Amino acid sequence: MLKCCICGRRIGVLGEERYKITEEYVACYQCTPFFRGMKEAKNSEEILKNENELRARIKNYSVSGEVQDAIEKELQRIKDSKQQMYNKEIFQGLKDEEIRKRRKEFLINTGYNFEGYKIIKYIDLVHGEIVLGTGFTSELSANLSATVSDILGNSVKAFEGKISQAKHFAQEQMIINAMIANANAVIGVDFDITTFSSNIVGVSANGTAVMIEKIE
Ligand SMILES: [Zn+2]
Known part of the structure; x- marks a missing residue:
């Protein structure tokens, strides 16, 4: 019962x-x-x-x-x-300029601190990923704002080679997730590359979203 x-x-x-x-x-x-x-x-x-x-x-x-x-x-x-x-x-309600400004000022680091800044809040683990088949830049999330797609898509094209493009994409996706969580930096960033089959590769970026502040 x-x-x-x-x-x-x-x-x-x-x-x-x-x-x-x-x-x-x-x-x-x-x-x-x-x-x-x-x-x-x-x-x-x-x-x-x-x-x-x-x-x-x-x-x-x-x-x-x-x-x-x-x-x-x-x-x-x-x-x-x-x-x-x-x-x-x-x-999503932010103005495009504001998103661009936040992205421009956003800092990431494979280590755990930034010179000249102090960490004032640890927010959450953040993650970004992409699975590489063919033509992955056309597989961008359709429900994101133009600016976000732009940040994810266009900046990636400057990178040579699929894997480094994918790493950059995963990283940008991670940063956007961190910005959504109100972070202005990610520390301890690392990448995982997983091969699913001969032509499908998954790339993920992981880190800890934090809020940092300039030391006066
Ligand atoms: Zn009850």
Whole structure:
């Protein structure tokens, strides 16, 4: 018999709405709307409202530490993915000049610091990749703004050889992901090249997105 991990209600077998927190823990139809509310929220106030209501509800029941932990993890996961979505919207709303300016000032390094700058925030691991078949510059993500496609596409053409073009593309993609996450630099950059078959090669660039500031 399946029980709600929050309120302990029995969950009906017949199409009752439910929310899978983990494989093991499921919320019933009365506890589900808070999770859904967070996922479908239009802004951060709505997220917070649903989160607070859920927390208030949880307080009414004796929920085990293990369930608490699973819920915390899930809430964090929802908030992270919403934040990423908002960041992307904000980035896509930027003026082209602003994107170009940010790209121009963006710094990357295979090491872990920049002379004359200090790292004020570690943001996240970032990643950019491309799979090389034939004519990869025509495979650019269609949903990106003209400027972003331009940054990714045109600057690559200056590089000789497919692999170095691909490395540059992966790097630019990584930088754009970092800019979306509000970083102005990436440290610890490295590249992975994977061969899938004789003529398909994957190139990825990885690093840690950070926020840096000039030392006065
Ligand atoms: Zn419930």
